Amino acid sequence: MTDPHNVTAAMPAVKRSVPARLSRRGRAKATHWRIVKAAYTLFCARGYAGTTMAQIAEAAGVAVQTVYFAFHTKSTLLSRAYDFAVMGEDEPLSPDKQPWFGAMTAEQDVEKALRHLVTGVGEITRRVTPLYLVARVAADGDPDAARVMAFHERWAADGYRQMLELLRAKAGLRPGLSLERATDLLLLFVGADVYHVLVRGDGWSHEEWTDWAVSTAAEQIFGRYRGEPGFPIRGGRFSPASRRRDHDATQAGHRHKG
Numbered sequence: 001m002t003d004p005h006n007v008t009a010a011m012p013a014v015k016r017s018v019p020a021r022l023s024r025r026g027r028a029k030a031t032h033w034r035i036v037k038a039a040y041t042l043f044c045a046r047g048y049a050g051t052t053m054a055q056i057a058e059a060a061g062v063a064v065q066t067v068y069f070a071f072h073t074k075s076t077l078l079s080r081a082y083d084f085a086v087m088g089e090d091e092p093l094s095p096d097k098q099p100w101f102g103a104m105t106a107e108q109d110v111e112k113a114l115r116h117l118v119t120g121v122g123e124i125t126r127r128v129t130p131l132y133l134v135a136r137v138a139a140d141g142d143p144d145a146a147r148v149m150a151f152h153e154r155w156a157a158d159g160y161r162q163m164l165e166l167l168r169a170k171a172g173l174r175p176g177l178s179l180e181r182a183t184d185l186l187l188l189f190v191g192a193d194v195y196h197v198l199v200r201g202d203g204w205s206h207e208e209w210t211d212w213a214v215s216t217a218a219e220q221i222f223g224r225y226r227g228e229p230g231f232p233i234r235g236g237r238f239s240p241a242s243r244r245r246d247h248d249a250t251q252a253g254h255r256h257k258g
Contacts, residue, residue, distance in 0.1 A: 035060040035067055037089065040081040044130040048078060048138035048145055075144035078135060082152045085127040095124065095159060104163070110171035111218050117163060118190060118213045125195050126206060132192040160186050164221075174223035182221050189213045189220075 038059035042051040053074060057064040071077045087093055095101055100120025107113040132149075139146035161183045164173075173182050188194060190213050198204045198212075218224040 036080045036084045039077040040084050043134050048134050079148045086124050115214050121190050122210050129192040129196050171222050189217050
C-alpha cells in the first residue's frame with residue numbers, strides 16, 4: 001500500500017474538534033469533510049478493501065452510524081475522497097474556481113498559460129495519484145468502485161477538454177491534431193500514471209515533472225518546439241540530466257500504454 005506519510009505529508013492531521021463559533025450547518029459541513037479526509041487518508045494507506053466504515057468513523061472521531069447516515073456506502077465515500085483530492089482542504093473549490101484557473105484564462109501567451117495549468121493541476125495530481133492507484137486495484141473486483149473510477153475519469157477528461165478549448169483560442173493546436181487527441185495527450189502528460197512512474201518510481205522531483213509536462217505539452221499539443229522564441233525552457237532543459245529525464249518520461253508513456 002501507499003506510504004501514509006507520503007500521502008499526507010502536505011496535509012494537517014484530521015481535526016476532531018469543531019470550533020464552537022460555527023453554525024449548526026457549518027459544524028455539519030466541517031464534520032462531513034473530516035469524515036471524507038479520514039476516508040481519503042485510510043484508503044491511500046490501507047487500500048479500499050482494507051478500510052472499513054468503522055475505521056473511518058474512528059479516525060474522524062464520529063460514531064459509525066454518522067458515517068452511514070451521511071454517506072450510506074463505502075463507494076460513495078470513495079467518490080467524495082476523489083472530490084477532496086481535487087478540490088483541496090482549506091477551502092474546497094472546483095478546479096475552475098481555483099486561482100490558477102483564473103490565471104490560465106487571463107494569460108494570453110499559451111506557454112505561460114500552460115505553466116499555470118500544469119502548476120495548478122500538478123497539485124491536484126499529487127493528491128489524486130495515491131487514491132487513483134488504490135481505486136484502480138479496487139475496480140478490478142468491485143463494480144461500485146469501478147463505476148466511481150469511471151465517473152471521475154470522465155469528469156477529468158471533460159475538464160481537460162474545456163481547458164484546451166480555452167488554450168487553443170490563444171494558439172492553435174499542432175497541425176493535424178484534433179481536440180480529442182489533444183485531450184488524450186494532456187491526460188497522459190499530467191495524469192496519475194505518468195506522475196506515479198516518474199515521481200514515485202523514478203525519483204523525479206515534483207518541480208522536474210512540472211517542467212517536463214509544460215514543455216512536452218507545448219511541443220506535442222501546440223507545436224512549440226525547443227529553441228523557438230517563447231518556448232518555456234526552465235531548469236536547464238538541454239542538460240544531459242534533462243535528456244535522461246525526457247527518455248525516462250517517454251518510457252513511462254510506453255509502459256502506461258502497455
